[in-house]
Amino acid sequence: MTKLAVTGHMDLTEESVPLVRAALRELLEPYREDLTGISCIAAGADALFAEEVIGLGGRLVVVIPSQDYRQAKVKPDHAAVFDQLVEAAVEVLVMPQETANRAAYEAANRTLLARAERLVAVWDGTLPSGKGGGTADVVEEARAAGLAVDVVWPPGTARRG
Known part of the structure; x- marks a missing residue:
């Protein structure tokens, strides 16, 4: 089982989404027979990766950064996708942090990395x-x-703002 985690920007432009989606599909395709994707399923890159993992028949593991993440951080325009991805996951890990904050995200990221063999980064290279x-x-x-x-x-590919 190949275990790939994802990190990436949330603020992709609307025009960038199909470009990133196609690039992710191309990257993941060789692993399709034995793929586990690990994602925090945030809007943007995380959710696109998760959707492509599922689309290729892979297994999705979701890491939710905090107990209040769904209520506090998932915006209405992403809620349906977030809920569908949670439903499709073979495993959902909710981190013990009560509040979604930087420490919670760092802990979730450490969990992603600890479970992965490779990292897929939808990243513009900024420091x-x-x-x-x-x-x-x-x-x-x-x-x-x-x-x-x-x-x-x-x-x-570009970021908003």
Whole structure:
């Protein structure tokens, strides 16, 4: 069973979504016979990855960063997708943190990395913010732990704002 975790930007432009989706599908396709995807299923890259894992017939493991994450952080425009992904998952880990905050995200990211053989990073290459818990931080942690990192950022992909 190949276990791939994901990290990535939440703020992809609408035009970027099909580009990232296609690049993820291409990356995941060789693993389709034996694929487990591990994701926090946040809006953006995490959810796109999870949808592609399921679309290829893979197993989805969901890591929810805190007890209040669904109520506190999942916006109405992502709620249906979030709920569908939770329902489709073969395993849902809800982290013990009560509140969704940077510490909760860092703990969830450590769990993702501990369970993975590789990391898929939908990442524009920006450096860590120094705050922790962001995409660049997870890439740095994965590399430091000796995990292979596959960066997905197809030409034409951009972030909002």
